[in-house]
Amino acid sequence: MPLYTTDALILRTYQFGEADCIVAFLTRDHGKKRGVANGARRPKSRFGGGLEPLTLARLSYFERERRDLVRLSYAEPVRSPLLASDGDVLGYVEYFAELFDECAPEGDPNASLFRLGAAVVETLTGNVSIDRLARYVEYWVLRLQGVYPSLLVCHACGGDAARGGRLDPAGDGFACVDCAHEKGLMLSAESVQFLRAAAGTAPAAASGLSLSVGAGRELERAHRQLISVHLEKELRSFQVLRAMNPETS
Numbered sequence: 001m002p003l004y005t006t007d008a009l010i011l012r013t014y015q016f017g018e019a020d021c022i023v024a025f026l027t028r029d030h031g032k033k034r035g036v037a038n039g040a041r042r043p044k045s046r047f048g049g050g051l052e053p054l055t056l057a058r059l060s061y062f063e064r065e066r067r068d069l070v071r072l073s074y075a076e077p078v079r080s081p082l083l084a085s086d087g088d089v090l091g092y093v094e095y096f097a098e099l100f101d102e103c104a105p106e107g108d109p110n111a112s113l114f115r116l117g118a119a120v121v122e123t124l125t126g127n128v129s130i131d132r133l134a135r136y137v138e139y140w141v142l143r144l145q146g147v148y149p150s151l152l153v154c155h156a157c158g159g160d161a162a163r164g165g166r167l168d169p170a171g172d173g174f175a176c177v178d179c180a181h182e183k184g185l186m187l188s189a190e191s192v193q194f195l196r197a198a199a200g201t202a203p204a205a206a207s208g209l210s211l212s213v214g215a216g217r218e219l220e221r222a223h224r225q226l227i228s229v230h231l232e233k234e235l236r237s238f239q240v241l242r243a244m245n246p247e248t249s
């Protein structure tokens with residue numbers, strides 16, 4: 001049984017039997033894995049706080065031949081999002097974890113997705129504008145999934161799409177205001193500007209990007225629709241976020 005030791009982003013933990021957990025986690029080199037953490041639900045478990053969602057942890061696991069589930073032997077938190085003191089920020093922790101979990105295919109390494117996740121955990125514990133960070137994270141996750149098309153030019157006329165336009169959630173590209181048909185998600189010039197800036201900004205600087213309340217809501221609605229179309233389901237966390245922020249739904 002080969003033993004791997006790696007940095008991992010904990011995505012989801014669920015109960016398994018009396019005292020055990022199954023943990024989904026994202027690694028840089030081996031993609032998303034799922035494994036059993038024996039005894040993790042006991043009060044004095046050796047896993048401690050290392051298995052909370054969106055914790056960046058140092059962990060080791062055994063890969064078992066012809067088994068989908070690995071066996072976790074050790075987990076130590078490196079960075080926990082629970083260090084964030086802001087209640088709104090904590091409300092987004094489960095959402096980000098679910099978004100990464102649903103978008104990461106099992107066993108298919110994507111170093112960019114891992115780096116994004118790790119940087120988001122770091123960012124959450126600092127001074128953060130959670131709305132801007134959330135739109136930034138959604139943009140990048142969707143982009144790494146190939147869902148977000150280029151927002152530089154219109155796919156129909158090839159012209160600069162800086163004045164905004166419509167995005168086809170079914171993946172037919174981005175059309176400028178002159179070429180856009182009725183269908184599709186409207187993105188204003190301000191939203192396009194935010195997304196273009198997000199494309200060249202590190203997660204730690206996402207809070208400093210300019211985004212008005214109106215454009216933020218437009219992007220929030222557009223991203224929820226893009227995520228739901230891409231995953232062919234609605235994320236559980238959308239309900240929680242709606243309850244936190246009734247005016248945006």
Ligand SMILES: [Zn+2]
Pocket residue numbers: 154155156157158159175176177178179180
């Ligand atoms: Zn056009």
